[in-house]
Amino acid sequence: xxxxxxxxxxxxxxxxxxxxxxxxxxxxxxxxxxxxxxxxxxxxxxxxxxxxxxxxxxxxxxxxxxxxxxxxxxxxxxxxxxxxxxxxxxxxxxxxxxxxxxxxxxxxxxxxxxxxxxxxxxxxxxxxxxxxxxxxxxxxxxxxxxxxxxxxxxxxxxxxxxxxxxxxxxxxxxxxxxxxxxxxxxxxxxxxxxxxxxxxxxxxxxxxxxxxxxxxxxxxxxxxxxxxxxxxxxxxxxxxxxxxxxxxxxxxxxxxxxxxxxxxxxxxxxxxxxxxxxxxxxxxxxx
Amino acid sequence: xxxxxxxxxxxxxxxxxxxxxxxxxxxxxxxxxxxxxxxxxxxxxxxxxxxxxxxxxxxxxxxxxxxxxxxxxxxxxxxxxxxxxxxxxxxxxxxxxxxxxxxxxxxxxxxxxxxxxxxxxxxxxxxxxxxxxxxxxxxxxxxxxxxxxxxxxxxxxxxxxxxxxxxxxxxxxxxxxxxxxxxxxxxxxxxxxxxxxxxxxxxxxxxxxxxxxxxxxxxxxxxxxxxxxxxxxxxxxxxxxxxxxxxxxxxxxxxxxxxxxxxxxxxxxxxxxxxxxxxxxxxxxxxxxxxxxxxxxxxxxxxx
Numbered sequence: 001x002x003x004x005x006x007x008x009x010x011x012x013x014x015x016x017x018x019x020x021x022x023x024x025x026x027x028x029x030x031x032x033x034x035x036x037x038x039x040x041x042x043x044x045x046x047x048x049x050x051x052x053x054x055x056x057x058x059x060x061x062x063x064x065x066x067x068x069x070x071x072x073x074x075x076x077x078x079x080x081x082x083x084x085x086x087x088x089x090x091x092x093x094x095x096x097x098x099x100x101x102x103x104x105x106x107x108x109x110x111x112x113x114x115x116x117x118x119x120x121x122x123x124x125x126x127x128x129x130x131x132x133x134x135x136x137x138x139x140x141x142x143x144x145x146x147x148x149x150x151x152x153x154x155x156x157x158x159x160x161x162x163x164x165x166x167x168x169x170x171x172x173x174x175x176x177x178x179x180x181x182x183x184x185x186x187x188x189x190x191x192x193x194x195x196x197x198x199x200x201x202x203x204x205x206x207x208x209x210x211x212x213x214x215x216x217x218x219x220x221x222x223x224x225x226x227x228x229x230x231x232x233x234x235x236x237x238x239x240x241x242x243x244x245x246x247x248x249x250x251x252x253x254x255x256x257x258x259x260x261x262x263x264x265x266x267x268x269x270x271x272x273x274x275x276x277x278x279x280x281x282x283x284x285x286x287x
Numbered sequence: 288x289x290x291x292x293x294x295x296x297x298x299x300x301x302x303x304x305x306x307x308x309x310x311x312x313x314x315x316x317x318x319x320x321x322x323x324x325x326x327x328x329x330x331x332x333x334x335x336x337x338x339x340x341x342x343x344x345x346x347x348x349x350x351x352x353x354x355x356x357x358x359x360x361x362x363x364x365x366x367x368x369x370x371x372x373x374x375x376x377x378x379x380x381x382x383x384x385x386x387x388x389x390x391x392x393x394x395x396x397x398x399x400x401x402x403x404x405x406x407x408x409x410x411x412x413x414x415x416x417x418x419x420x421x422x423x424x425x426x427x428x429x430x431x432x433x434x435x436x437x438x439x440x441x442x443x444x445x446x447x448x449x450x451x452x453x454x455x456x457x458x459x460x461x462x463x464x465x466x467x468x469x470x471x472x473x474x475x476x477x478x479x480x481x482x483x484x485x486x487x488x489x490x491x492x493x494x495x496x497x498x499x500x501x502x503x504x505x506x507x508x509x510x511x512x513x514x515x516x517x518x519x520x521x522x523x524x525x526x527x528x529x530x531x532x533x534x535x536x537x538x539x540x541x542x543x544x545x546x547x548x549x550x551x552x553x554x555x556x557x558x559x560x561x562x563x564x565x566x567x568x569x570x571x572x573x574x575x576x577x578x579x580x581x582x583x584x585x586x587x588x589x590x591x
Contacts, residue, residue, distance in 0.1 A: 019393065022388065022391050022393055023393065025388060026388055026393075026399045029385070029388075029399075029403070030399055030402045030403075033402050033403055033405075033406060033460065034402060035421075035428065035432075036406070036414070036417055036418065036421055036460065037417075039417075039421060039428040040417045040420065040421070043420065051426065052426055053426070054425060054426065055431050055434065056426060056427070056428050056431040097309070098309040098310060098313070101306045101307075101309060102306065102307050102309060102310040104306055105302075105303045105304075105306035105307040106307070109299055109300075109302055109303035109306060110296075110299055110300070110303065111299065111300040111301075111302075111303025111304055111307075112300060114303065117307065117311070120314065121310070121314075124314070124318050126569075126570065126573060127318065127322070127566070128516070128519075128520060128562070128565055128566055128569055129520075130520070130542060130545055130561075130562040130565055130566070131321075131322055131325055131562045131563065131565075131566045132317065132318055132321035132322055132325065133321075133325075133549070133562065134321075134325055134328065134549055134555055134558055134559050134562065135320065135321030135322075135324040135325050135328070135559075136317060136321050137549075137550075138324075138555075139316070139317075139320075139321070155313065155317055157309060158309050158310065158312055158313025158316070158317060159309050159310030159313045159314070160313055160317060165310065189302075190298075190299070190302040190306070191302070194306075215408060218411070219409075219410060219411035219412075219523075221411065221412060221522070221523040221526070221527075222522055222523065222526075222546070225526075226550055236412075236413075237411055237412040237413075238412075240412045240413055240416060241412050241416075241527055244412075244416050244419075244527070251420050251423075251426075254416055254420070255416075255417065255420060257413075257416075258413040258414070258416050258417055259413075261411075261412075261413040262409050262413050262414075265408060265409060266405070266408075266409070269405070269408055273401065276408070277400065277404070277467060280464055280467045280468065280471075281467055281468065281470065281471030281474075282471070283468070
């Protein structure tokens with residue numbers, strides 16, 4: 001009797017030690033992960049003298065709120081945001097449109113050479129983008145698409161993301177066939193079945209694709225760098241890069257700009273956190 | 288009846304091609320066509336600013352130049368390989384460590400998950416710019432903190448020896464995506480396996496070694512392939528930190544060099560050849576990982 005009480009007591013002590021240890025490590029790491037953000041946030045409120053203080057100071061004194069007004073006057077930040085939103089939204093529309101249609105053809109319809117093309121699709125996932133970059137550039141140049149958003153958007157309407165197609169196909173395949181067959185017997189066309197039965201059932205997979213594409217397009221750097229020349233057309237990413245080169249001696253402004261650039265994606269993340277986390281987790285499991 | 292079936296079949300085939308047509312057009316125009324064209328370009332000498340008619344077929348000329356007379360190519364390949372060798376294993380192990388921490392049943396774990404993931408979400412120009420200031424040898428916080436514990440920090444982005452470690456540090460900070468995928472893998476391990484191990488009296492460490500790790504190898508495999516592809520295609524970070532290649536060209540990474548050849552010097556033939564060399568390297572490495580997977584990746588009978 002006493003032996004077993006001792007056993008359970010030892011168990012619970014062990015558990016408490018584990019919990020305390022777990023929290024200690026988690027908290028320490030959290031601080032390490034947050035330092036870059038906190039330090040930059042603090043720098044963004046500093047005056048010129050304090051940014052260049054040695055040793056570095058954490059608390060800005062006085063707090064220069066006006067840094068955040070200044071940067072909107074120094075560069076057309078709102079314009080850059082608008083540009084990023086336009087590029088991202090249109091790309092998302094294209095991605096959903098093409099990936100869902102194509103995935104449906106691969107998951108459900110029987111047509112000649114389907115398996116061969118599916119094999120090709122998987123093959124393109126392994127292809128580094130650099131291999132097609134230069135001819136694509138020449139093609140867009142030939143089409144007169146330079147300095148427009150078309151090279152950044154149109155590929156998404158043409159199923160450029162093999163990974164999205166693959167992910168959706170796997171998901172469509174897990175939808176029970178009976179649902180569609182019933183609709184087919186009622187005389188519904190393939191498109192109607194796809195539109196009214198498959199798509200509504202696929203919201204979780206579609207959400208994953210929206211999120212992965214969103215992150216990719218929001219942070220995208222090399223394509224706009226190559227295709228855009230006019231400063232007014234820049235997305236946020238190019239805008240900050242340019243600002244950083246021009247105002248390299250004013251780090252407090254650069255930090256403020258970066259902070260502002262991070263806000264929209266962070267807000268979106270906190271609003272839709274569940275979908276983000278699930279989406280990324282799903283992408284790993286299906287791959 | 289028979290006629291009806293064959294008509295249905297034809298309709299289905301037609302619909303199939305209609306549904307797949309966006310990708311098919313994209314595949315021909317944006318992948319297959321460009322691939323063949325870049326393969327051809329790789330055998331030519333051509334500057335973008337001259338008319339296409341000046342394009343000259345030079346056979347293996349570009350490749351000979353790359354392998355035998357281009358020290359910058361070797362420098363870029365060395366930098367990229369050096370970075371990959373350190374960034375890939377440390378990144379994967381660190382992500383796994385974080386995922387294991389997050390897989391504990393503790394209150395408020397979602398908050399920690401968010402904190403560890405957010406840096407990966409915002410990887411872009413904005414965070415690279417933040418790091419540039421953090422890594423500043425005189426005014427940055429990293430060396431400031433090091434000084435507090437009595438270490439005189441290096442010059443980071445100004446010292447060719449320390450540029451790549453700085454990059455690896457930034458990479459570790461942004462492993463959130465890999466971490467989440469590991470976490471998904473961990474949560475996918477059936478609990479009955481642990482229950483059986485408990486009945487057998489297995490210790491925590493034994494359970495990790497004989498249940499968690501084997502069950503996690505498919506996830507490990509996925510993350511490894513992704514990490515290799517990612518490491519060899521690093522561009523944004525090095526372009527922003529050191530568009531010119533950094534001190535002593537220590538940040539001249541492969542894709543940065545390719546970009547320079549294609550869109551600064553406009554040597555389209557040479558850059559295409561460089562792209563194909565990269566493709567071959569990645570293809571070889573991926574093949575190697577796939578081939579080796581039968582040795583270390585454990586698949587449950589019916590899964591996948």
